[in-house]
Amino acid sequence: MKKPGVSFAQPRPLIRWSVHAAIVILLTALTQIGGLAWLAAMLLSRRFRGTRRAIAVLAMFVPLYGLGSALASVVAPVFGRVPLPCLAEQGATMHMQSMLYCVLNRQYVVPELKTAALALSAHMNSSFPGTTTLTLDGNFPFFDGFPLLPHLSHSDGRKLDIAFYYNDVAGVFRDGETRSPLGYFAFEQLREGAASPCEGRDDVVTMRWDLAALQSLWSPMALEEKRTSEAIRWLSDEGRAYGVAKIFVEPHLAERLGVSAETIKFQGCRAARHDDHIHIQVSK
Ligand SMILES: [Zn+2]
Known part of the structure; x- marks a missing residue:
């Protein structure tokens, strides 16, 4: 039997993708590489559904972003920075x-x-x-x-x-x-x-x-x-x-x-x- 009161875990696909798109745009504007880290976290958490997926995306985003930032400092000189x-x-x-x-x-x-x-x-x-x-x-x-x-x-x-x-x-x-x-x-x-x-x-x-x-x-x-x-x-x-x-x-x-x-x-x-x-x- 389905539990009541957890409907936020299953938003409609359009709304869900709009939220993710907004997060990617915001993270990219704020940090340049944060949007990419978010997309990678989404990709890696495909096998989860609903609330578990949201938690997995967040949990993966933090280390992925940290890794991306560390790599950026190594790669940036190639781009003249x-x-x-x-x-x-x-x-x-x-x-x-x-x-x-x-x-x-x-x-x-x-x-x-x-x-x-x-x-x-x-x-x-x-x-x-x-x-x-x-x-x-x-x-x-x-x-x-x-x-x-x-x-x-x-x-x-x-x-x-x-x-x-x-x-x-x-x-x-x-x-x-x-x-x-x-x-x-x-x-x-x-x-x-x-x-x-x-x-x-x-x-x-x-x-x-x-x-x-x-x-x-x-x-x-x-x-x-x-x-x-x-x-x-x-x-x-x-x-x-x-x-x-x-x-x-x-x-x-x-x-x-x-x-x-x-x-x-x-x-x-x-x-x-x-x-x-x-x-x-x-x-x-
Ligand atoms: Zn200035």
Whole structure:
């Protein structure tokens, strides 16, 4: 006799395949290889049915995704990408701000960009001993033109975001810490009389999110201006020898930090704000 109340285990095929398709698309958009791992898990769990199959897919997905991610780091150099350091290691001056970036395979860049970022971090640590430089989104391990959402331009391994440096409320530098959990979206607000080229615009299609509701949730830290301005200055000066061709910084922040150079640019009013992190890109 059939048990009542477990109908979710036998959804109609169309619904079931739509759910799997949505999961594959989401995992691919988030991690590049996650969708493939999901498809492989589905294939390997064919002999199960209903709830048991759903559990089997989930149970197989995790190790398959882990294996795929490990393989990606070995194969990525064939595609011209290398991974940035994920973990804080003894004596190292740079690592990803959160392991989540590495879990999602978003720590890949072209070798010359890795060299530039490591040179920046070495400079920062020699100028301010005990300073770790934290990296944010880079790119996925494979293929040019594969977008790293929600970024508009991180699709060729030549772009990397770097976290700001922060002080605590007492004005003491907090090495390896950021205001927001992932280093993004803790915007530096405009000060009285500061440059505000986007003021008064009412763009319908825009990625210039202010995320006002989130701002009070972040840690009450303050931008460490000396380190942040020195990092931008180095990138726009010595960084050029490493191929750094473009640095996005919001105009009001560049003004406040006293940095200006041909390579320090404003990304425009329809792209994401750049007063919560530094975006750099290396030329071809
Ligand atoms: Zn960026």
